[in-house]
Amino acid sequence: MAEPLDAALTEVRALLLDPALTRAVAAGRRRGQRPSVIRAELRPVTLKAGPRLQISTSDGARPYTRNVAPGSDAAAAVDALLAEPFGNWHVETADATLQLRVTKSGEAQVHRAAATRPAATPGGHDRxxxxxxxxxxxxxxxxxxxxxxxxxxxxxxxxxxxxxxxxxxxxxxxxxxxxxxxxxxxxxxxxxxxxxxxxxxxxxxxxxxxxxxxxxxxxxxxxxxxxxxxxxxxxxxxxxxxxxxxxxxxxxxxxxxxxxxxxxxxxxxxxxxxxxxxxxxxxxxxxxxxxxxxxxxxxxxxxxxxxxxxxxxxxxxxxxxxxxxxxxxxxxxxxxxxxxxxxxxxxxxxxxxxxxxxxxxxxxxxxxxxxxxxxxxxxxxxxxxxx
Missing domain, CATH: 3.40.50.150 (Vaccinia Virus protein VP39)
Incomplete structure (x- = not known):
């Protein structure tokens, strides 16, 4: 069932800024519109300076990667990406997966599912x-x-x-x-x-x-x-x-x-x-x-x-x-x-x-x-x- 796009993107925003985020990808384009980049990938990383949200984008010719600090910097970067007319979002967290597709009429088709990968267990080193x-x-x-x-x-x-x-x-x-x-x-x-x-x-x-x-x-x-x-x-x-x-x-x-x-x-x-x-x-x-x-x-x-x-x-x-x-x-x-x-x-x-x-x-x-x-x-x- 189609949902209002603004409400669906608000849900995506919350997941992208959730500490449980593992990976997210935005790609494709909406009807009659073109994003400034053809693909964006977000994932949490841990650097010497502390935790960061890594954002990798590509314009089709060259990649660009930046690491933004949690808080207002990450929120601003996420808002900028959500403003792009991407046609699809795929977001994975430790608990759930969300897939969003923008329809031709500008609404959102959203599929939500529980995480398919089990969480790591303490002391489990076999993997x-x-x-x-x-x-x-x-x-x-x-x-x-x-x-x-x-x-x-x-x-x-x-x-x-x-x-x-x-x-x-x-x-x-x-x-x-x-x-x-x-x-x-x-x-x-x-x-x-x-x-x-x-x-x-x-x-x-x-x-x-x-x-x-x-x-x-x-x-x-x-x-x-x-x-x-x-x-x-x-x-x-x-x-x-x-x-x-x-x-x-x-x-x-x-x-x-x-x-x-x-x-x-x-x-x-x-x-x-x-x-x-x-x-x-x-x-x-x-x-x-x-x-x-x-x-x-x-x-x-x-x-x-x-x-x-x-x-x-x-x-x-x-x-x-x-x-x-x-x-x-x-x-x-x-x-x-x-x-x-x-x-x-x-x-x-x-x-x-x-x-x-x-x-x-x-x-x-x-x-x-x-x-x-x-x-x-x-x-x-x-x-x-x-x-």
Whole structure:
């Protein structure tokens, strides 16, 4: 049943400012309106200065994260976000979950449920022992080690562990393209060095302020001699020598394609890419009718967007296979934490593509009349996919 939007947002506000908040995400847009950012995520963190509300936003090109103090600062920041015309809110607390969707008529459809995850029990350490990084590691104190962040770090590290061979030893050069606030970058370094590897890691982000922030954090952790950051675009940032492992986690839209293209040109041995939005192929699908008999796949906007996600990542994986990689698309983290939960995991094998792989890729592209950005970026290196 629809509810007045103002009353529903007042309830959301109370949950966002509740000390029991664990995570909240705002996304989408209301009919005929556009928020100033495409996504906002809120979560509590504990810093050296005390508890803070961490607010991470993205305008589709770059992320921005800030930590605000409880009280009037947090209330003002929350009110500003609630004033944005987001179409959806998802709020989790220790006790409950609320999902709000703004209808076309401007009312609120609200679903409320009790928390699905049991509260932690005193002295219960069995779950903590399963983490690849000890939750008490000083690393978490620096990045703000909330339970949700530890879960995401652990999910990422398990995907990384499954990608690299167990017998890997010696030196490992790593680059993280579009590293943002770099907490997964640092987590990778901490985990890999814990395996006895001699790791040299470079984080790339377009923002100079992020480079400075991440460099300062590397210095505080005592890792500045092995972990460095450069400001530049994914396509053009100078990274020398070429890396063995390429990370690209939640790079927006075609930025993921730029990261995959650089990985292929570097002939990187391993690639982990968690795509974010998929606007490029979605726009191409909107511009022309779907091939028969698939009109029902793209007639509805939400189905077209989800299909564009699937088609984009399927074509990316297919292109990687054509360039000598064994590529898989797997779940990154549980969908309850983020809808963008897929991970493209690739290992360089040097195997030439088969005629069947070439044919299947070409037929899929031709049937849907799309021009994958990754194919364009690799065109000079990949005559095999043009015919």
């Amino acid at each position: 903590e022992k399963e983490y690849l990084l000890d939750p008490g590691d000083p690393f978490f104190a620096e990045i703000g080690g909330s339970a949700a962040k530890r879960r995401q770090v652990d999910a990422f590290l398990r995907a990384l562990a499954a990608t690299l061979p167990d017998e890997l030893t010696g030196a490992l050069r790593v680059v993280d393209l579009g590293c943002g606030n770099a907490y997964l970058t640092f987590a990778a370094y901490r985990y890999l060095t814990g395996r006895g590897l001699d790791v040299e890691l470079v984080g790339v982000d377009v923002r100079e302020d992020q480079r400075q922030r991440n460099t300062e954090l590397a210095e505080r952790l005592g890792w500045a001699d092995r972990v460095r950051f450069v400001a530049g675009t994914i396509a053009d940032a100078v990274v020398e020598p070429a890396p063995d492992l390429v990370l690209a986690l939640h790079a927006c839209d075609t930025a993921t394609d730029e990261a995959l293209a650089r990985a292929v040109r570097w002939n990187a041995r391993w690639v982990l890419a968690a795509p974010c939005c998929h606007h490029d192929v979605a726009a191409q699908l909107r511009a022309r009718p779907a091939p028969a008999p698939y009109e029902l796949l793209t007639r509805q906007g939400i189905l077209r967007e989800r299909f564009a996600d699937v088609l984009t990542d399927a074509l990316r994986a297919g292109l990687l296979r054509l360039h000598g990689y064994r590529a898989e698309v797997v779940e990154f983290v549980d969908s309850q934490h983020t809808p963008r939960n897929l991970l493209i995991r690739a290992r360089q094998t040097g195997t030439a593509p088969t005629a069947e792989q070439l044919r299947d890729y070409r037929e899929l592209v031709d049937q849907w009349q799309v021009s994958p950005r990754l194919e364009t970026l690799l065109a000079t290196d990949a005559p095999v996919v043009t015919g």
